[in-house]
Amino acid sequence: LFTGKFLASAxxxxxxxxxxxxxxxxxxxxFTPFSFLIILLIALVFAAAAxxxxxxxxxxxRTEDQATWISVFFTMATVMLGGTFFEITEGSVLYLFGKASINTYVNSAFKTMIIxxxxxxxxxxxxxxxxxxxxxxxxxxRVLFRVMPGGR
Known part of the structure:
Protein backbone atom coordinates (compact mmCIF):
# COMPACT_ATOMS: atom_id res chain seq x y z
CA LEU A 1 0.00 0.00 0.00
CA PHE A 2 2.76 2.42 1.00
CA THR A 3 4.93 1.64 -2.03
CA GLY A 4 1.91 1.85 -4.32
CA LYS A 5 1.00 5.31 -3.06
CA PHE A 6 4.57 6.50 -3.52
CA LEU A 7 5.00 5.05 -7.02
CA ALA A 8 1.57 6.19 -8.23
CA SER A 9 2.14 9.74 -7.03
CA ALA A 10 5.66 9.92 -8.45
CA PHE A 31 17.18 21.86 -25.60
CA THR A 32 18.99 19.09 -27.44
CA PRO A 33 17.74 15.49 -27.36
CA PHE A 34 20.52 14.54 -24.91
CA SER A 35 19.84 17.44 -22.55
CA PHE A 36 16.15 16.53 -22.84
CA LEU A 37 16.95 13.11 -21.33
CA ILE A 38 18.82 14.74 -18.45
CA ILE A 39 15.92 17.12 -17.89
CA LEU A 40 13.59 14.10 -17.78
CA LEU A 41 15.85 12.54 -15.14
CA ILE A 42 15.68 15.74 -13.09
CA ALA A 43 11.89 15.76 -13.47
CA LEU A 44 11.67 12.13 -12.32
CA VAL A 45 13.81 12.77 -9.24
CA PHE A 46 11.78 15.90 -8.43
CA ALA A 47 8.48 14.02 -8.82
CA ALA A 48 9.74 11.32 -6.46
CA ALA A 49 10.90 13.93 -3.91
CA ALA A 50 7.56 15.73 -4.07
CA ARG A 62 -5.93 13.03 10.32
CA THR A 63 -8.52 13.88 7.68
CA GLU A 64 -8.57 14.43 3.94
CA ASP A 65 -9.40 18.12 4.44
CA GLN A 66 -6.38 18.56 6.71
CA ALA A 67 -4.15 16.90 4.12
CA THR A 68 -5.52 19.18 1.41
CA TRP A 69 -4.90 22.38 3.37
CA ILE A 70 -1.48 21.32 4.57
CA SER A 71 -0.60 20.54 0.94
CA VAL A 72 -1.90 23.89 -0.30
CA PHE A 73 0.06 25.81 2.33
CA PHE A 74 3.19 23.72 1.74
CA THR A 75 2.95 24.08 -2.04
CA MET A 76 2.50 27.85 -1.87
CA ALA A 77 5.45 28.20 0.51
CA THR A 78 7.81 26.03 -1.52
CA VAL A 79 6.84 27.68 -4.80
CA MET A 80 7.41 31.19 -3.43
CA LEU A 81 10.63 30.31 -1.60
CA GLY A 82 11.96 28.19 -4.45
CA GLY A 83 12.15 31.01 -6.95
CA THR A 84 9.55 29.54 -9.28
CA PHE A 85 7.89 32.84 -10.18
CA PHE A 86 10.69 35.33 -9.51
CA GLU A 87 14.42 35.39 -8.81
CA ILE A 88 15.39 35.58 -5.16
CA THR A 89 18.38 37.78 -4.46
CA GLU A 90 21.38 35.88 -3.19
CA GLY A 91 22.27 36.76 0.40
CA SER A 92 18.73 37.79 1.36
CA VAL A 93 16.67 36.19 4.12
CA LEU A 94 14.33 34.66 1.53
CA TYR A 95 17.34 33.15 -0.21
CA LEU A 96 18.32 31.38 3.01
CA PHE A 97 14.77 30.13 3.61
CA GLY A 98 14.59 29.08 -0.03
CA LYS A 99 17.35 26.54 0.54
CA ALA A 100 14.76 24.52 2.49
CA SER A 101 12.54 24.28 -0.61
CA ILE A 102 12.95 21.44 -3.09
CA ASN A 103 11.77 23.86 -5.78
CA THR A 104 15.03 25.80 -5.34
CA TYR A 105 17.06 22.78 -6.40
CA VAL A 106 14.86 21.66 -9.29
CA ASN A 107 14.59 25.23 -10.63
CA SER A 108 18.36 25.60 -10.41
CA ALA A 109 18.87 22.30 -12.24
CA PHE A 110 16.38 23.21 -14.98
CA LYS A 111 17.98 26.65 -15.45
CA THR A 112 21.43 25.10 -15.65
CA MET A 113 20.31 22.61 -18.29
CA ILE A 114 18.03 24.83 -20.37
CA ILE A 115 19.54 28.31 -20.14
CA ARG A 142 7.18 5.07 6.50
CA VAL A 143 7.63 5.59 10.23
CA LEU A 144 4.54 7.84 10.37
CA PHE A 145 2.43 5.86 7.87
CA ARG A 146 -0.53 3.94 9.20
CA VAL A 147 -3.25 2.07 7.37
CA MET A 148 -6.67 3.52 8.13
CA PRO A 149 -9.80 1.37 8.30
CA GLY A 150 -11.93 1.81 5.21
CA GLY A 151 -9.00 1.86 2.78
CA ARG A 152 -7.59 5.33 3.44
Missing part, protein backbone atom coordinates in the same frame (compact mmCIF):
# COMPACT_ATOMS: atom_id res chain seq x y z
CA UNK A 11 4.51 8.47 -11.79
CA UNK A 12 1.59 10.90 -12.01
CA UNK A 13 3.87 13.87 -11.34
CA UNK A 14 6.44 12.62 -13.85
CA UNK A 15 3.86 12.05 -16.60
CA UNK A 16 2.49 15.57 -16.14
CA UNK A 17 5.98 17.04 -16.32
CA UNK A 18 6.88 14.81 -19.27
CA UNK A 19 3.91 16.14 -21.27
CA UNK A 20 4.89 19.75 -20.52
CA UNK A 21 8.52 19.10 -21.44
CA UNK A 22 7.53 17.42 -24.72
CA UNK A 23 5.45 20.48 -25.59
CA UNK A 24 8.35 22.79 -24.66
CA UNK A 25 10.69 20.71 -26.81
CA UNK A 26 8.37 20.72 -29.83
CA UNK A 27 7.21 24.33 -29.63
CA UNK A 28 10.27 26.20 -28.33
CA UNK A 29 13.12 23.78 -29.13
CA UNK A 30 14.85 24.81 -25.91
CA UNK A 51 5.79 12.38 -3.72
CA UNK A 52 7.66 11.59 -0.50
CA UNK A 53 6.72 14.99 0.91
CA UNK A 54 3.11 14.23 -0.03
CA UNK A 55 3.37 10.93 1.84
CA UNK A 56 4.62 12.75 4.94
CA UNK A 57 1.70 15.20 4.74
CA UNK A 58 -0.76 12.33 4.25
CA UNK A 59 0.75 10.49 7.22
CA UNK A 60 0.50 13.52 9.51
CA UNK A 61 -3.00 14.66 8.56
CA UNK A 116 23.21 27.58 -19.56
CA UNK A 117 23.42 24.35 -21.59
CA UNK A 118 24.79 22.41 -18.64
CA UNK A 119 25.65 18.74 -18.28
CA UNK A 120 24.71 16.07 -15.78
CA UNK A 121 27.77 16.87 -13.66
CA UNK A 122 26.68 20.52 -13.50
CA UNK A 123 23.44 19.51 -11.77
CA UNK A 124 24.91 16.74 -9.60
CA UNK A 125 24.50 18.74 -6.37
CA UNK A 126 20.83 19.45 -7.08
CA UNK A 127 20.15 15.80 -7.92
CA UNK A 128 21.95 14.67 -4.75
CA UNK A 129 19.89 17.05 -2.60
CA UNK A 130 16.65 15.84 -4.18
CA UNK A 131 17.76 12.22 -3.74
CA UNK A 132 18.50 12.88 -0.07
CA UNK A 133 14.98 14.33 0.26
CA UNK A 134 13.60 11.14 -1.29
CA UNK A 135 15.49 8.89 1.12
CA UNK A 136 14.68 10.99 4.19
CA UNK A 137 11.07 11.44 3.08
CA UNK A 138 10.57 7.71 2.56
CA UNK A 139 12.03 6.91 5.97
CA UNK A 140 10.01 9.58 7.79
CA UNK A 141 6.76 8.83 5.98
Missing amino acids: ARGFVQTFILLILAYVVFQL STLGLIIASIA RGGTLTDVALEIMVLTAVIVAGLIIS
Whole structure:
Protein backbone atom coordinates (compact mmCIF):
# COMPACT_ATOMS: atom_id res chain seq x y z
CA LEU A 1 0.00 0.00 0.00
CA PHE A 2 2.76 2.42 1.00
CA THR A 3 4.93 1.64 -2.03
CA GLY A 4 1.91 1.85 -4.32
CA LYS A 5 1.00 5.31 -3.06
CA PHE A 6 4.57 6.50 -3.52
CA LEU A 7 5.00 5.05 -7.02
CA ALA A 8 1.57 6.19 -8.23
CA SER A 9 2.14 9.74 -7.03
CA ALA A 10 5.66 9.92 -8.45
CA ALA A 11 4.51 8.47 -11.79
CA ARG A 12 1.59 10.90 -12.01
CA GLY A 13 3.87 13.87 -11.34
CA PHE A 14 6.44 12.62 -13.85
CA VAL A 15 3.86 12.05 -16.60
CA GLN A 16 2.49 15.57 -16.14
CA THR A 17 5.98 17.04 -16.32
CA PHE A 18 6.88 14.81 -19.27
CA ILE A 19 3.91 16.14 -21.27
CA LEU A 20 4.89 19.75 -20.52
CA LEU A 21 8.52 19.10 -21.44
CA ILE A 22 7.53 17.42 -24.72
CA LEU A 23 5.45 20.48 -25.59
CA ALA A 24 8.35 22.79 -24.66
CA TYR A 25 10.69 20.71 -26.81
CA VAL A 26 8.37 20.72 -29.83
CA VAL A 27 7.21 24.33 -29.63
CA PHE A 28 10.27 26.20 -28.33
CA GLN A 29 13.12 23.78 -29.13
CA LEU A 30 14.85 24.81 -25.91
CA PHE A 31 17.18 21.86 -25.60
CA THR A 32 18.99 19.09 -27.44
CA PRO A 33 17.74 15.49 -27.36
CA PHE A 34 20.52 14.54 -24.91
CA SER A 35 19.84 17.44 -22.55
CA PHE A 36 16.15 16.53 -22.84
CA LEU A 37 16.95 13.11 -21.33
CA ILE A 38 18.82 14.74 -18.45
CA ILE A 39 15.92 17.12 -17.89
CA LEU A 40 13.59 14.10 -17.78
CA LEU A 41 15.85 12.54 -15.14
CA ILE A 42 15.68 15.74 -13.09
CA ALA A 43 11.89 15.76 -13.47
CA LEU A 44 11.67 12.13 -12.32
CA VAL A 45 13.81 12.77 -9.24
CA PHE A 46 11.78 15.90 -8.43
CA ALA A 47 8.48 14.02 -8.82
CA ALA A 48 9.74 11.32 -6.46
CA ALA A 49 10.90 13.93 -3.91
CA ALA A 50 7.56 15.73 -4.07
CA SER A 51 5.79 12.38 -3.72
CA THR A 52 7.66 11.59 -0.50
CA LEU A 53 6.72 14.99 0.91
CA GLY A 54 3.11 14.23 -0.03
CA LEU A 55 3.37 10.93 1.84
CA ILE A 56 4.62 12.75 4.94
CA ILE A 57 1.70 15.20 4.74
CA ALA A 58 -0.76 12.33 4.25
CA SER A 59 0.75 10.49 7.22
CA ILE A 60 0.50 13.52 9.51
CA ALA A 61 -3.00 14.66 8.56
CA ARG A 62 -5.93 13.03 10.32
CA THR A 63 -8.52 13.88 7.68
CA GLU A 64 -8.57 14.43 3.94
CA ASP A 65 -9.40 18.12 4.44
CA GLN A 66 -6.38 18.56 6.71
CA ALA A 67 -4.15 16.90 4.12
CA THR A 68 -5.52 19.18 1.41
CA TRP A 69 -4.90 22.38 3.37
CA ILE A 70 -1.48 21.32 4.57
CA SER A 71 -0.60 20.54 0.94
CA VAL A 72 -1.90 23.89 -0.30
CA PHE A 73 0.06 25.81 2.33
CA PHE A 74 3.19 23.72 1.74
CA THR A 75 2.95 24.08 -2.04
CA MET A 76 2.50 27.85 -1.87
CA ALA A 77 5.45 28.20 0.51
CA THR A 78 7.81 26.03 -1.52
CA VAL A 79 6.84 27.68 -4.80
CA MET A 80 7.41 31.19 -3.43
CA LEU A 81 10.63 30.31 -1.60
CA GLY A 82 11.96 28.19 -4.45
CA GLY A 83 12.15 31.01 -6.95
CA THR A 84 9.55 29.54 -9.28
CA PHE A 85 7.89 32.84 -10.18
CA PHE A 86 10.69 35.33 -9.51
CA GLU A 87 14.42 35.39 -8.81
CA ILE A 88 15.39 35.58 -5.16
CA THR A 89 18.38 37.78 -4.46
CA GLU A 90 21.38 35.88 -3.19
CA GLY A 91 22.27 36.76 0.40
CA SER A 92 18.73 37.79 1.36
CA VAL A 93 16.67 36.19 4.12
CA LEU A 94 14.33 34.66 1.53
CA TYR A 95 17.34 33.15 -0.21
CA LEU A 96 18.32 31.38 3.01
CA PHE A 97 14.77 30.13 3.61
CA GLY A 98 14.59 29.08 -0.03
CA LYS A 99 17.35 26.54 0.54
CA ALA A 100 14.76 24.52 2.49
CA SER A 101 12.54 24.28 -0.61
CA ILE A 102 12.95 21.44 -3.09
CA ASN A 103 11.77 23.86 -5.78
CA THR A 104 15.03 25.80 -5.34
CA TYR A 105 17.06 22.78 -6.40
CA VAL A 106 14.86 21.66 -9.29
CA ASN A 107 14.59 25.23 -10.63
CA SER A 108 18.36 25.60 -10.41
CA ALA A 109 18.87 22.30 -12.24
CA PHE A 110 16.38 23.21 -14.98
CA LYS A 111 17.98 26.65 -15.45
CA THR A 112 21.43 25.10 -15.65
CA MET A 113 20.31 22.61 -18.29
CA ILE A 114 18.03 24.83 -20.37
CA ILE A 115 19.54 28.31 -20.14
CA ARG A 116 23.21 27.58 -19.56
CA GLY A 117 23.42 24.35 -21.59
CA GLY A 118 24.79 22.41 -18.64
CA THR A 119 25.65 18.74 -18.28
CA LEU A 120 24.71 16.07 -15.78
CA THR A 121 27.77 16.87 -13.66
CA ASP A 122 26.68 20.52 -13.50
CA VAL A 123 23.44 19.51 -11.77
CA ALA A 124 24.91 16.74 -9.60
CA LEU A 125 24.50 18.74 -6.37
CA GLU A 126 20.83 19.45 -7.08
CA ILE A 127 20.15 15.80 -7.92
CA MET A 128 21.95 14.67 -4.75
CA VAL A 129 19.89 17.05 -2.60
CA LEU A 130 16.65 15.84 -4.18
CA THR A 131 17.76 12.22 -3.74
CA ALA A 132 18.50 12.88 -0.07
CA VAL A 133 14.98 14.33 0.26
CA ILE A 134 13.60 11.14 -1.29
CA VAL A 135 15.49 8.89 1.12
CA ALA A 136 14.68 10.99 4.19
CA GLY A 137 11.07 11.44 3.08
CA LEU A 138 10.57 7.71 2.56
CA ILE A 139 12.03 6.91 5.97
CA ILE A 140 10.01 9.58 7.79
CA SER A 141 6.76 8.83 5.98
CA ARG A 142 7.18 5.07 6.50
CA VAL A 143 7.63 5.59 10.23
CA LEU A 144 4.54 7.84 10.37
CA PHE A 145 2.43 5.86 7.87
CA ARG A 146 -0.53 3.94 9.20
CA VAL A 147 -3.25 2.07 7.37
CA MET A 148 -6.67 3.52 8.13
CA PRO A 149 -9.80 1.37 8.30
CA GLY A 150 -11.93 1.81 5.21
CA GLY A 151 -9.00 1.86 2.78
CA ARG A 152 -7.59 5.33 3.44
